[in-house]
Amino acid sequence: MDVSGTIGAFHGSPFVAGLAPSERRRLAALAVRRTAEPGDVLLHEDAPTTHLGIVVDGRVALRLQVPGRGSITVLTVEPGDVFGWSALVPPYRSTSTVVAVERTEAIVFDAVALRAALDEDDGLAASLYPRVLRSVARRLEATRMQLLDVFGREVDAAW
């Protein structure tokens, strides 16, 4: 994928669908293409979140380290969805380790530059934050469902 390919992927992403042309241009100026091979780590748990990313192709896993159980994948991010939302929320530290599990194409935004752009441009902020919030909310809802552990054994049946 060349530069124009990155820009094409950026503009085709559902994440930016509906953004005003000026906002798109502003974001596109900050966008960097990132290719990751399986196993490549894009963000480290508890380390500063250096990037907000949009998966264009492939899959990344969000992993937590559990002493005695190793590295547990709690969620995967599929094309169209974001990783590194903590780049926008203090203290700007990653809540999980983000690892490519397939060859992955992503568009990433430098966290510091993105925050500066959002500080400067209220219109861009008003457009971008709800999109990130939507992703986080969908994730929160899913997490609650998983908390229920509906596939677990709930009763000891008499039969």
Add this chain to the structure above:
Amino acid sequence: MVTAAPPSFLPRAGLDRLIALLRDDGRRVIGPTVVDGAVAYEEIASTADLPLGWSDEQSPGRYRLVESPGPGRERAFGYTVGPASWKRYTFPPRVDIGRGRDADGTVTYEPVAPEPDALAFLGVRGCELAALRIQDRVLRDGPVADPDYVARRRAALVIAVECTVAASTCFCTSMGTGPEIARESADLVLTELDDGYLLRSGTDDGRRLEARLDPRPATDDEVAHARASVADVRRRIGDPVAVQGLPGRLQARLDHPRWAEIAERCLGCANCTLVCPTCFCTSVTQRSDLDSRDSVAVRGWDSCFSGDFAKVAGGSFRWRRQDRYRQWLTHKFSTWVDQFGAFGCVGCGRCVTWCPVGIDVREELAVIAPPAARRPLPMAAAAAPGDFTPARVERTWPETPDTTTLLLTDVDPAIAHGAPGQFVMVTRPGLPAVPISVSRYHPEGDAIELSIRAAGPATATLSSLAPGTPLGVRGPLGRGWPLEAAEGRDVIVVSGGIGLSPLRPAIDALLEDRPRYGTVRLYHGARTPNDRPHKDDLATWAARPDVEAGETVDRAGTGWTGPVGVVTHLFDAGRWDARDAVAFVCGPERMMQATVSTLEDRGLRPERIHVSMERHMECGIGLCGHCQLGRFFVCRDGPVFSRAELGDAFILEGV
């Protein structure tokens, strides 16, 4: 208690004597007579005024009088009901109900005192007696007795006639109003035979009248013949309207698309309400002299089909024809029950016959509010609980840490030819019988697969049976996945955990007949990669080019490279059009709720989303009560239901 007198017999010529006696008593006799090519109820002087030898042909939108064929040519009552009904006499189309006067600065109102003629109704049918009873409830025994109705009703003697013919539009049998007539429900009841009438009197007035006719006792043959003719009418009509639960079913379908479709045919002419023997909606108008000092309040029949019926200053609340048709039908078959404790319909079929475009309430009810599917129990094998057919464990293999699949052979062919989504009761001596969905059929080998999760002692024992072990099986039971509803449509199959097992035969059937269906999408969610049942099948299906498959797990180690998350994330954001698809969903109930809600958000109609419900099932024939779910028994009516038919039972806790 007085024992009812046995029926008597009045020869044909006696009918004229009956009419003469009634007239001698000062009554106007109202009976059937032919007017403008139809049977009407008018004053008659003798049997010569009756439609002797006439019969009728009725179908939706059609009515014809024909000379009745066969030996019964001269019968007086060889037809069913025409457009007229007795409400014309008990509740006339226009009645003065009060007078108002403004004289010398004082306004006075006074009711009009009814002075009805003494009447005798001759030839009232079972459905029509029921209509009179309904009007009694509404107008006499309701919150305020209507003086005009009460007086007219009291002044009328009722002579009923049991039907010995049926029209194609009749459905008294469904509404419980006929064709049989209990003697207590009229003063006198006639049943017409070839050469006379069987008489039964139900009141003192009727008994006195019967005595004055001096009939001879009826023979056993005559009684039997009369019973057989009425029974034949019942048999011919059948039971075309499923009334059990109908009020609730209709209320749950106020947004059915059929209302709008009916409105495209309905002319809004109000014929149905005018010919209906129970419709009692009225409007009161004032008729005044020129200086408006004296006025008479005139009550006239109105109709919920008329454009102004629900009108207020700002417009009509039922401005569309579909609103008015729905109002009428739901009043008759649903809200009337709330209002008066009975249906507002007696099954006379007049609204069907006299609808100019032939709208048939029986058909509309079946489409809008179909009864819960009651599968005729198809069991060839071991119908009674406690009765099992033998089978043998051929082989077993683990699916997940707690789930084992048993391949059973030598099963009864009826079981091996079961339908996807059905289940069997399976047992071993000493163990309670356990309901298990069939997870694969091998009809050619008289074999089935059962995937059993070890949840308690019985399922744990079944899971650990050695090859060769005999066991007992009953089934196939219940209603499975409606594959026929999926033909020609895209199909979305969503399963969670071991919920894949009841869906596996449906997936087998979809893929075996792949061209019959549109895009097939299979989505499965499990707790961890290790908890995925039927792993080989999941891999095979995912590899097929003609299947869109997706899998996810709640959490995974680093060895899993597939999606991690909830199963709804596999299809909530897809860009494909889901609106015309059919969905089959099985898994833990909370997972099914989340899935159904996501599917509905994507535009699937609730009647096209099917779920398999798990409940404590024992008898398998809808009797023992363990598995009742609202108005359903999961073992008989399910376990597969559409989201629409389940209604609130799908989401309410503890139903």
